[in-house]
Amino acid sequence: MATERRTLIADAALDVLADEGMRGLTHRAVDRAADLPPGTTSAYFRTRRSLLDALVRRLVEIDQTELRTLGAAFPVPRDADELTSGLAAFTELRLTGPGRRRxxxxxxxxxxxxxxxxxxxxxxxxxxxxxxAVRDFLAARGVPDPEERTVTLLACVDGLVFDRLVAGGAVPREHVRGLVEAALRGPDGG
Structure with missing residues (x-):
């Protein structure tokens, strides 16, 4: 029961943070969002810092579950179009529905x-x-330092998500395709 209650509180804290920002993340706001009696959140997480830590750990847990599911659904892509489609689907998940809030x-x-x-x-x-899957795709194409290229590609995709989150709208597929092509070419254009 205590574990379920902690998860409920962490999920509500995620919602509060998504709706109100860091300044709005208070024990009282989380109690209201979780529909709990006043003081419940502070009974489980005495400090704001402990609440934030629980929220972040829950966020990572949800993200990792989502990424494991995506990895199972999209094994190593066969070609650049398949990788582009997978990354475009990922950006859509991050910009709509519950993914947007997270x-x-x-x-x-x-x-x-x-x-x-x-x-x-x-x-x-x-x-x-x-x-x-991204790293293996790049390695199979002989890309030098596929680990570093994977980090760079995924950071750039994250940048596209951030841009669209702020500016609105979807990430254009051609932008994702351009990032995939750049990862395959590398910094020297080769």
Whole structure:
């Protein structure tokens, strides 16, 4: 029961952060969002910092589950079009529905982590089947340093998501395709 309650609170905290930003993340706001009696959140997470830590850990847990599912659904792409389609689907997940709310919360936490190394460590990118599929795709094409190219490609895709989150609209497929082509060419254009 306590674990379920902690998860409920962390999920509500994600919603509060997505809706209200970092300044709106309070114990009272989370109690209201979770429809819990006043003081419940602070009984489970005494400090704002412990609440934020629970929120970030829950965010990473949800993200990793999503990325494992994506990796299983999209094994190593056969060609650049398939990789582009997979990455375009990923950007759509991050910009719509529940993915949009998590993306808003993730970016708020990322900004906060600039001043908080412990938070930054929890948010650090992790190995998962989706990331492995991208790296394996690049390696199979003889791309030098496929690990570094994977990191760069995924960071650029994340940048497209951030841009569209702020400006509105979808990530154009041709932008994703351009990033895939650049990853295949590399910095020297070859």
């Amino acid at each position: 993306t808003l919360a993730r970016y708020a936490c990322a900004v906060e982590s600039v001043r908080d190394p412990a938070l930054r460590e929890v948010l650090a990118p992790r190995e998962n089947p989706a990331r492995t």
